[in-house]
Amino acid sequence: MRAVQLIQIGKPLENKDVPIPEIGAQDVLIRVAAAGICHSDAHYRSGISKIDNLPVTLGHEIAGQVERVGKEATNVAAGRVCVHYLVHCGSCEFCTRGLEQFCRKGQMIGKHRDGGYAEFINVPARNAFVLPDEISFEVGAIMMCSSATALHALNKARLKAGESVAIFGFGGLGFSALQLARAINCGDVFVVEINPTKLASIAKLGAVAIDANDGDPVAQIKEATNGKGVDVSLELIGSAKTMRQAVQCLGVLGRAALVGLTAESMSIFPYTEVINKEAEIIGVSDHLATELPLLLEFVRSGKLRFPAEALRVVDLEAGQINAALDQLQHSIDHVRTVIVPRSAR
Ligand SMILES: [Zn+2]
Numbered sequence: 035m036r037a038v039q040l041i042q043i044g045k046p047l048e049n050k051d052v053p054i055p056e057i058g059a060q061d062v063l064i065r066v067a068a069a070g071i072c073h074s075d076a077h078y079r080s081g082i083s084k085i086d087n088l089p090v091t092l093g094h095e096i097a098g099q100v101e102r103v104g105k106e107a108t109n110v111a112a113g114r115v116c117v118h119y120l121v122h123c124g125s126c127e128f129c130t131r132g133l134e135q136f137c138r139k140g141q142m143i144g145k146h147r148d149g150g151y152a153e154f155i156n157v158p159a160r161n162a163f164v165l166p167d168e169i170s171f172e173v174g175a176i177m178m179c180s181s182a183t184a185l186h187a188l189n190k191a192r193l194k195a196g197e198s199v200a201i202f203g204f205g206g207l208g209f210s211a212l213q214l215a216r217a218i219n220c221g222d223v224f225v226v227e228i229n230p231t232k233l234a235s236i237a238k239l240g241a242v243a244i245d246a247n248d249g250d251p252v253a254q255i256k257e258a259t260n261g262k263g264v265d266v267s268l269e270l271i272g273s274a275k276t277m278r279q280a281v282q283c284l285g286v287l288g289r290a291a292l293v294g295l296t297a298e299s300m301s302i303f304p305y306t307e308v309i310n311k312e313a314e315i316i317g318v319s320d321h322l323a324t325e326l327p328l329l330l331e332f333v334r335s336g337k338l339r340f341p342a343e344a345l346r347v348v349d350l351e352a353g354q355i356n357a358a359l360d361q362l363q364h365s366i367d368h369v370r371t372v373i374v375p376r377s378a379r
Pocket residue numbers: 072073074094095179180
């Protein structure tokens with residue numbers, strides 16, 4: 035079968051002919067119908083994120099058709115599925131508590147093991163989730179990464195109906211977080227951005243756009259909430275400055291969920307900004323398999339949408355995929371590129 039692999043860090047991905055994977059008793063073989071090209075794939079290729087088992091087939095946002103089911107696999111049958119990208123042991127102290135993102139033997143699909151830039155992939159059956167007919171394969175693929183993490187962030191922040199939310203950064207995570215917050219029936223949503231195109235689309239999605247070019251976003255949020263601040267904030271950018279703002283804009287009992295990655299340190303005034311308000315600062319890492327059924331239902335019912343104009347399709351071909359990865363390193367818009375193998379069309 036065709037697979038597009040990372041052979042050497044810093045070099046373009048290459049087309050390879052590899053055997054169709056064998057499946058174990060608890061695995062399924064999936065014919066890949068769509069594989070999202072993600073920002074982290076660009077980071078693997080460039081070496082910003084370390085990857086040490088080369089060559090590897092990239093691709094962790096995957097949807098397709100189950101073609102073969104292992105003898106002991108009972109949760110899925112042949113049919114449409116999307117894939118949870120973390121393969122975990124299922125039996126360690128974390129897995130047994132439903133916290134598989136901390137599994138010591140955890141393997142990220144498309145990083146630690148071969149991913150979806152291929153015609154077929156084998157995954158443990160428990161990583162396959164039935165994809166409802168109403169959801170296209172393309173959307174089924176891309177929703178398995180940033181949207182799932184956005185939902186996890188809202189869950190970690192314990193967002194409840196009626197509560198107000200401030201979202202810092204309107205990239206792929208923010209785009210999903212805004213719609214998911216509304217799906218949970220939250221109160222006012224404020225989205226902090228500096229990009230004019232994104233600021234315009236925020237208002238169209240029914241949120242209050244906070245233009246950080248117009249002065250301190252914390253002051254703007256406080257003013258818009260009559261001095262109260264928000265119940266929940268999400269930091270999706272990965273900068274110490276916006277993390278601090280995400281804490282500062284909280285009201286009494288507010289929760290700041292930090293999702294963006296940075297190596298910088300952040301300083302806050304513990305008394306006035308946390309203790310006095312009984313505010314919480316919460317770390318968010320990845321997402322959980324148990325969160326995916328609700329996410330699928332939000333997409334199935336149209337509460338989380340990915341407009342068709344925001345999807346671009348390429349073939350399973352190294353040249354086209356490398357070009358898409360090049361573009362991702364510079365892009366600021368919401369256009370997502372999805373690989374649809376010719377053999378699956
Ligand atoms: Zn991704």
